[in-house]
Amino acid sequence: MLRRAVQWLILEECPQLEHNGKRFLAVCPMELLPLHSVRVVCLPAAQQIAVFHLPEGLFAVDNYCAHQHVPVLAEGTVEGTALRCPRHGWCYDLRDGRALAGCGRLRVYEVLQHEGMLYLEAPEPEGAPWG
Ligand code: FES
Numbered sequence: 001m002l003r004r005a006v007q008w009l010i011l012e013e014c015p016q017l018e019h020n021g022k023r024f025l026a027v028c029p030m031e032l033l034p035l036h037s038v039r040v041v042c043l044p045a046a047q048q049i050a051v052f053h054l055p056e057g058l059f060a061v062d063n064y065c066a067h068q069h070v071p072v073l074a075e076g077t078v079e080g081t082a083l084r085c086p087r088h089g090w091c092y093d094l095r096d097g098r099a100l101a102g103c104g105r106l107r108v109y110e111v112l113q114h115e116g117m118l119y120l121e122a123p124e125p126e127g128a129p130w131g
Pocket residue numbers: 065066067068069070085086087088089090102
């Protein structure tokens with residue numbers, strides 16, 4: 001079982017990167033997301049995305065559990081790529097967001113490292129202020 005500290009970051013205006021036709025947002029220098037840690041990225045529209053740095057790789061999913069839509073998944077426990085919600089135990093695969101226990105699916109986001117920075121695929125919700 002893996003335990004991590006939850007950190008918060010507010011992104012309002014940040015550098016962006018284009019890659020394979022997708023837009024990515026700079027989150028933080030990689031040293032601020034060491035192995036075995038998670039960071040919650042709080043976007044301007046109050047959307048939260050949890051970014052995990054695990055031995056299996058970097059993963060990003062919505063921080064909201066599909067069960068009760070509460071932003072708690074960054075506080076969950078991780079085994080391999082399985083993320084278990086701390087509230088009632090629903091479990092998701094961080095690689096594709098599918099439910100392993102419970103139901104529903106988490107939205108997943110691509111994560112990149114570029115020149116020592118961590119970049120997160122920009123979500124494209126309706127009316128998002130990304131210009
Ligand atoms: S809120 Fe996540 S399992 Fe209930």
